[in-house]
Amino acid sequence: MLRRPATLIAVFVLSFSLYAAQHRPVPAADSAPVLDCFGDSITAGHGIDPAHAYPADLQTLLDARGFHYKVVNSGISGNTSKDGVDRLKDVLGLHPAVTIVEFGGNDGLRGIPIDSTRRNLDTIVATLLRSHSKVLLAGITLPPNYGADYIRQFDETYRLIAAKYHVPLLPELYAGIYTVPGAIQDDGVHPTAKGAELLAEHFLPLLLPLLRK
Numbered sequence: 001m002l003r004r005p006a007t008l009i010a011v012f013v014l015s016f017s018l019y020a021a022q023h024r025p026v027p028a029a030d031s032a033p034v035l036d037c038f039g040d041s042i043t044a045g046h047g048i049d050p051a052h053a054y055p056a057d058l059q060t061l062l063d064a065r066g067f068h069y070k071v072v073n074s075g076i077s078g079n080t081s082k083d084g085v086d087r088l089k090d091v092l093g094l095h096p097a098v099t100i101v102e103f104g105g106n107d108g109l110r111g112i113p114i115d116s117t118r119r120n121l122d123t124i125v126a127t128l129l130r131s132h133s134k135v136l137l138a139g140i141t142l143p144p145n146y147g148a149d150y151i152r153q154f155d156e157t158y159r160l161i162a163a164k165y166h167v168p169l170l171p172e173l174y175a176g177i178y179t180v181p182g183a184i185q186d187d188g189v190h191p192t193a194k195g196a197e198l199l200a201e202h203f204l205p206l207l208l209p210l211l212r213k
Contacts, residue, residue, distance in 0.1 A: 032068045032069055032070040033068075033069055033070070033096075033097035033098075034069070034070050034071075034072055034094050034095060034096040034097060034098075035058070035062070035069040035070065035071045035072070035096065035097065035098045035099075035100070035207075035211075036071075036072045036074050036091055036094055036096035036098070036099045036100070036133075037054070037055040037058070037071065037072065037073050037074060037075060037099075037100045037102070038074045038075070038084065038087075038091050038099050038100065038101055038102065038103075038124075039074070039075045039079070039084075039100070039101065039102030039103055039138070040075060040076065040077060040078065040079040040080075040083075040102065040103060040105060040106055041075065041076075041077035041078060041079075041106075041189075041190060042054075042075070042102060042105065042140075042173065042190060042191065042199075043055065043073060043074070043075025043100075043102050044073065044075030044076055044077050045073070045075070045196065046077045046190045047185050047187070047190050047192075048185075048190075048191075048192060048193050048196065049193070050073060052193035052196055053073060053075070053196050054191070054196040054197075054199040054200045054203070055071050055072070055073040055075070055200075056071070056073070056196075057196055057197050057199070057200035057201075058071050058200045058203060058204070058207075059071040060200075061200055061201070061204055062211070065208075066213055067211050067213055068213070069097070069098075069211065072094060072096070074087070074090070074091055074094075075102070078106060079103065079106060080103070080106045080107050080110070080112065080117075080120075081103040081104055081107050081112075081116075081117050081120035081121050081124070082116070082120050083103075084101075084103045084120060084121075084124050085120050085123050085124060088123075088124060088127050088128075091128070092127070092128075092131050095131075095133075096128075096133045097133060097134065098133060098134045098135075098136065098207070098210050098211065099128050099133045099134070099135050099136070100135075100136045100138060100203065100207070101121070101124055101125060101128070101135055101136070101137050101138065102138040102140075102173070103120070103121060103124065104117055104121065104139070104140060104154070104157065104158070105140045105189075107120075108140075108142045108146065108150075108154050109142070111146070111150075114150070114153045114154060114157060117154070117157055118157050118160070118161065121137075121157065121158075121161050122161055122164070125137065125161055125165050125167060126165065129165060129167075134167075134210040135165070135167045136167065136168050136169075136170070136203065136206055136207055136210060137158060137161060137162050137167050137168070137169045137170070138158075138169075138170045138173055138203070139155065139157075139158030139159075139169060139170060139171045139172055139173065140172065140173045140174070141154070141155050141172055142154055155171070158171060159171065168206040168209070168210070169206075170202060170203060170206055173199060173202070174191075175202075176198075176202075177191070177195055177198045177199065177202070180194075180195070180198065182194050182195075183195035183198055
């Protein structure tokens, strides 16, 4: 028996729909928004396996909470805030939805003038915000032998920039971590794998409001 045209059309539409459903492209993991960790040796994971640096721990924490972000480690050991300015084009090329900015420690340890560090951090944060990346700023302090006045101005740098651009601030990376046994390497500067895990947990409460599921 011949089928009516309407019936043939219905069969065709159904068949095509089933084929399309079976062959629908699966979104690639690379399509996930980027969360870039932009910083120096603390971010890079100096002295430990990069797979155990805090960006990797952040990826684990976010995955466990159902956040689909690709965490990128853009840390380079030895970088100053000026190096961060010079590398901005590379980070902007990633089109990060969120960027953790972690610079300044090497500036302070080298005694770089405070005005220079402030200017560089200002440039980094302002440029990222103009690119529509949300920013979380991470601060760090210096050993007491650098002098109370220099340390005060250094610490204030992070607060001033965070307030100017209304971005969340983790004022002291190692607060509550530095005295934890086994959290800091023998150089007294860099986190161990254990310390990196604690850093990731430190970042998380400030980071979550910047993310979306």
